[in-house]
Amino acid sequence: MNIALKRHSHVPVHEQISQYFIDRISSNMLKEREQLPSVRKLAKELGVALVTVQKAYQQLQQKGYVESFQGKGIFVKKRAPLDPAPFDTEWQMLVSDYVPRAQSLAIFQPLRSIRYNLATACLHGDLFHMDWIRETTVRALEKQPQLLSQYSSANGDGEFRKAVSDYLRSKHLSVPPEHIVATSGTQQGIELVAKTFVGPNDVVLMEAPTYPGSIDIFRARGAQIIPIPVEQDGIDTKTLLRICDQYHPKLLYTNPTFQNPTGTTLSLKKRKELVDIAESYHFLIVEDDPWSELYFDAPPPPPIKSFDKSGHVIYLKGFSKFLSPACRMGALVAEGRLLEKLIAAKSISDLGSPLLPQKIVASLLQSEQLNPFLQYLRRQLKQQEKCCVELLQEKMPSLTFRRADGGSILWIKLPHPVDADVLLEQAHLHELSFLSGSACFPIHVPNQYIRLSFAGVPIHELKQAIERLCYVLCTLQTKNEIEQFPSF
Amino acid sequence: MNIALKRHSHVPVHEQISQYFIDRISSNMLKEREQLPSVRKLAKELGVALVTVQKAYQQLQQKGYVESFQGKGIFVKKRAPLDPAPFDTEWQMLVSDYVPRAQSLAIFQPLRSIRYNLATACLHGDLFHMDWIRETTVRALEKQPQLLSQYSSANGDGEFRKAVSDYLRSKHLSVPPEHIVATSGTQQGIELVAKTFVGPNDVVLMEAPTYPGSIDIFRARGAQIIPIPVEQDGIDTKTLLRICDQYHPKLLYTNPTFQNPTGTTLSLKKRKELVDIAESYHFLIVEDDPWSELYFDAPPPPPIKSFDKSGHVIYLKGFSKFLSPACRMGALVAEGRLLEKLIAAKSISDLGSPLLPQKIVASLLQSEQLNPFLQYLRRQLKQQEKCCVELLQEKMPSLTFRRADGGSILWIKLPHPVDADVLLEQAHLHELSFLSGSACFPIHVPNQYIRLSFAGVPIHELKQAIERLCYVLCTLQTKNEIEQFPSF
Incomplete structure (x- = not known):
């Protein structure tokens, strides 16, 4: 573990440790079911008190990143079935590295069965001359x-x-x-x-x-x-x-x-x-x-x-x-x-x-064609933004966001208590993807934002994409409301 | 100064410090006439004894990298006139960085008025289909x-x-x-x-x-x-x-x-x-x-x-x-x-x-043309190597080197007491360049090797290039001999 601890920081050491693991788990660099080092071992390695590591691990458990099994140890929480390892590289687990977070890899990773990609802030191929x-x-x-x-x-x-x-x-x-x-x-x-x-x-x-x-x-x-x-x-x-x-x-x-x-x-x-x-x-x-x-x-x-x-x-x-x-x-x-x-x-x-x-x-x-091309792009993106915003306002008036003055993205606050990661999981089932806001914060925050790229799909598909998003969001909200007021 | 000192290393700390400065001076990242931090300041910053830094600076001085001016401080030795600074960035000198050595930049840097480039281990454009x-x-x-x-x-x-x-x-x-x-x-x-x-x-x-x-x-x-x-x-x-x-x-x-x-x-x-x-x-x-x-x-x-x-x-x-x-x-x-x-x-x-x-x-x-192209390249490079080696053996039988079995370079030991850097300086005056061997060692060594790339110039220019090299080398050797046996 190459955890660069700052002992005189205003961030407590146990939080620095838990942030390190949150980064690795969020960017899928620590895989599901993978074992974390024991409290004793990590404390020794980092030169900190046992209670500091215990606190960090408790925090991880409370936030739902890891689970503890009596007598076995602490493991990254299971989310989906694992692929079998293609190569016997057990020993490689012990090679410590210096890459604590790769959120952009998680974003750019090819998403299987995603038809509507609102996740990456790139222009769709159709927009290029x-x-x-x-x-x-x-x-x-x-x-x-x-x-x-x-x-x-x-x-x-x-x-x-x-x-x-x-x-x-x-x-x-x-x-x-x-x-x-x-x-x-x-x-x-x-x-x-x-x-x-x-x-x-x-x-x-x-x-x-x-x-x-x-x-x-x-x-x-x-x-x-x-x-x-x-x-x-x-x-x-x-x-x-x-x-x-x-x-x-x-x-x-x-x-x-x-x-x-x-x-x-x-x-x-x-x-x-x-x-x-x-x-x-x-x-x-x-x-x-x-x-x-x-x-x-x-x-x-x-x-x-x-x-x-x-x-x-x-x-x-x-x-x-x-x-x-x-x-x-x-x-x-x-x-x-x-x-x-x-x-x-x-x-x-x-x-x-x-x-x-x-x-x-x-x-x-x-090229002399650069300026005409940029003018064309501006018009197109403005149109895509308008289409996206009007639909969102119509279907989901409860959403909070600010209209963009340029670029290709919208930053949206979700209605309480919808969690962006849960929404994303549901969206994937509907062949839709966006960016969960937590990836954009250097510290761990409640996950209530999403980033939509309105330039990533052709305009004729944008309408369907936003409608799907609204559908998934509505379903989730209703479900949450039911759960909040149980009928028994 | 981000000098990563290893206190339990077999390399003494003063040598680690002097190696750091040798790297920076050799790759031109510390410029001529630039001032080194004072002994007191550096010792404090690194948490080492004054005598350790003094030893490092003495070593640098003995090896000819720096010179000391009473009451002013220690400066990188002057080698050639400096260009005037284009921008007032005095404060930038204080921004510490993590790049201690950039030898490949020094090698790849465009060399003014170099006609025969035997320095970079690349194939000349004429060799490509x-x-x-x-x-x-x-x-x-x-x-x-x-x-x-x-x-x-x-x-x-x-x-x-x-x-x-x-x-x-x-x-x-x-x-x-x-x-x-x-x-x-x-x-x-x-x-x-x-x-x-x-x-x-x-x-x-x-x-x-x-x-x-x-x-x-x-x-x-x-x-x-x-x-x-x-x-x-x-x-x-x-x-x-x-x-x-x-x-x-x-x-x-x-x-x-x-x-x-x-x-x-x-x-x-x-x-x-x-x-x-x-x-x-x-x-x-x-x-x-x-x-x-x-x-x-x-x-x-x-x-x-x-x-x-x-x-x-x-x-x-x-x-x-x-x-x-x-x-x-x-x-x-x-x-x-x-x-x-x-x-x-x-x-x-x-x-x-x-x-x-x-x-x-x-x-x-x-492509189906890949293999014929590779066969052609092998023939050409073999021919260039032969041309280079035969000429060297004829003109400078005192040189020690081993024939290559492939690739594009020869590693040559210079006759005592010719210094590779001095030879390179002379070669530049004759529009010729090669790689001074010291760049290839992770530690400071006596500079008695050079690396020649026989693929970097077209074959019709290779002969002239090698002849110039031999001429420069002979002149230097003769000069050295005269200096070793002064006539007074």
């Missing part, structure tokens, strides 16, 4: 016949970085190509920052809720994660200031535009405020920006990075959401020593992203 | 018109994994597609294993010398690295056994076929022996195999993995050396819990490799 993307690819290959025999440098292809620099200027962000690093998606961008600057004992601030993949990353670095609430106009800067006075944060990860999963957008005022706070307390801001071009009406404020004059903001732009997902390209913007260290980390990770995807995305970014 | 690769790519795009709008799953595309499984069978390695994970090059494969299973205090065994990029990775995880010598028939298993008795290794990283950089191949007997040793001591073997198809005469023995019945070997196959470098594809083979954890780590790293490169490499692997 495939001919344009394919022809641009073929032309890139024709233009540079030697292309496929070449490597990219660690920081990325010069043409790609130039194209990104030009593109970012249209977003009021002026950065030279030398400050840009090509990454394999923003997921890799976040991971590069984490592996370079975050280790055990380092304090990381995250919005709560936030993008699940980012929690996976900082957990795997053993960071001390402090959640900061999200308000209607983005992260709560008052709480942020209070936390900064109390701790020495190394880094704040934020998703300021059409935030994943709440859909909120950080106001212009707060963007400037964030830069000021980072400068005062000398922490890094990681600005993750996958959605900002996909607004419905008015464009969002410029990136936080555009107000940064001192190099405190590391900006991440993802292209795979709207340009050739099969290329999985992203870009990272930083300056000075931070940039140098990030390029070193990138070279350690993979020696540089593959060249072909960089050339394709560069060509798409330089 | 570009039409075949390009046409295969275009056909893949035509066959699946929706391809570019799709993501890969975290473990990789099914078609890619099937193609790799079929290909590996031809190498006497029978593994089902489910045991295969697509990676962005083997560099990412090594890093996945390291980030999953290696952390501070974990003992990692490495061949000495070994592939520089792998040292970068394990250093960044804070591992305790123990070097094992390489003999004519591969790693020295007697020393390995002795080390295993003394320590509890978690992992052995090996490059058994046409080893980078020595070119040696692990014998069949030792391959089986390695599996036995790993089973006895329950450590993981990471088998990195980028070259095995590029033999000159007889094919090498089957992979170590083919003798593994208990899942102790994680096998890494790289494809970017000989199939479309611009795709940067590799594959990882593992079983059971190890595999599950590695897939979780992969999802954290980048949610899965880009789909397009996977589809291209899958098509190339399935």
Whole structure:
């Protein structure tokens, strides 16, 4: 067990231990029926009192994650029949590892018999102008016949970085190509920052809720994660200031535009405020920006990075959401020593992203058809959102949510006492999937939110998908009401 | 300073500290003229005695890495004029990071005015059948018109994994597609294993010398690295056994076929022996195999993995050396819990490799033209090696090296007292580059080896390149002799 305990943290040690197991069980890395180490063994290994581990295990039991069998031990609770192990790898159970949570794996895992996928925040294939993307690819290959025999440098292809620099200027962000690093998606961008600057004992601030993949990353670095609430106009800067006075944060990860999963957008005022706070307390801001071009009406404020004059903001732009997902390209913007260290980390990770995807995305970014395509996407997504929202309001007026200003997701509060995981289990039986909100919190919370992606299915199927969701939810609510008022 | 000190290691603490700085200076992460922390400050930060840091700094000074200025402090030694800093990022110097070494960045960095690149172990573009690769790519795009709008799953595309499984069978390695994970090059494969299973205090065994990029990775995880010598028939298993008795290794990283950089191949007997040793001591073997198809005469023995019945070997196959470098594809083979954890780590790293490169490499692997192409490559490389070796033997009979049986590199011992770094500096002035051997050792050693890549330049330029090298070497030797016998 590589549980990075923080002994001087405000989170009690027994809760840190139970959180570790909750992460592993939720992301299916600890399998059903798997045995947890004995209280005595774990206490010895972690150098804590027996009662601390006992408390942690009691908590896990109370929350329904594990069950105890007299004389046998403590086991992950059974949920479904297990597949037989394909290989005799008993000894492998003893090889300790450093990956405590893989929520995004659980989300992206191919779901058997799921017809309506509202779980992954990706655009459905129908939304892409495939001919344009394919022809641009073929032309890139024709233009540079030697292309496929070449490597990219660690920081990325010069043409790609130039194209990104030009593109970012249209977003009021002026950065030279030398400050840009090509990454394999923003997921890799976040991971590069984490592996370079975050280790055990380092304090990381995250919005709560936030993008699940980012929690996976900082957990795997053993960071001390402090959640900061999200308000209607983005992260709560008052709480942020209070936390900064109390701790020495190394880094704040934020998703300021059409935030994943709440859909909120950080106001212009707060963007400037964030830069000021980072400068005062000398922490890094990681600005993750996958959605900002996909607004419905008015464009969002410029990136936080555009107000940064001192190099405190590391900006991440993802292209795979709207340009050739099969290329999985992203870009990272930083300056000075931070940039140098990030390029070193990138070279350690993979020696540089593959060249072909960089050339394709560069060509798409330089294409005259880019703007018409983005305009088309905005119209389509707005229409999908409208269809989704109107249906939800009609069928389930009891649901609480805020309409999105862009992007592809809705964050919905379920009516009490429906549990999101129970709802998801029922939905799967009806070939429907969404994201259970608990994956988006860096701490364990009551599970009363769900995230719906309205861009993940074609519009002609969206109506059926939402109707199914409402049906499942109604059934569950009725069932809950009956259970709450038993007839005996 | 995130120096992961191992207080019970056989390496004295002052040497661990000086090694940390040697790594950073050698890979240019600590720049010339940059100031080291004061003895007092570093001692306090690391919780060690003043005299320990003093000893480390003395060692650095003796080895020529730093210089001390009375009353000012200790600075990295000046080697060349510095570029002015483009951005005011003074404060960034204080942001500590976790990347102690980036030797592969130093190797892959674009070298200004280098005409003859014998430094990177890659095949020159002229060696590829570009039409075949390009046409295969275009056909893949035509066959699946929706391809570019799709993501890969975290473990990789099914078609890619099937193609790799079929290909590996031809190498006497029978593994089902489910045991295969697509990676962005083997560099990412090594890093996945390291980030999953290696952390501070974990003992990692490495061949000495070994592939520089792998040292970068394990250093960044804070591992305790123990070097094992390489003999004519591969790693020295007697020393390995002795080390295993003394320590509890978690992992052995090996490059058994046409080893980078020595070119040696692990014998069949030792391959089986390695599996036995790993089973006895329950450590993981990471088998990195980028070259095995590029033999000159007889094919090498089957992979170590083919003798593994208990899942102790994680096998890494790289494809970017000989199939479309611009795709940067590799594959990882593992079983059971190890595999599950590695897939979780992969999802954290980048949610899965880009789909397009996977589809291209899958098509190339399935192509009937693959075998004729590999046969052609073998002939070409054999010819390049012959040309290189004959010229070296003719011009510099004093050089010691062993002929390669495959791959693209020669490992050469320089005549005493020529220092590889000094030679490299001179070579750069003659538009020539190679790899200085010190990059290949996990510990600091006298710098008397160089690695030449005979595949990195077209054959018609190889002769000139080697002649220049011999010229530079002769000049330096003569100069050294004169200096050794001064005329006064």
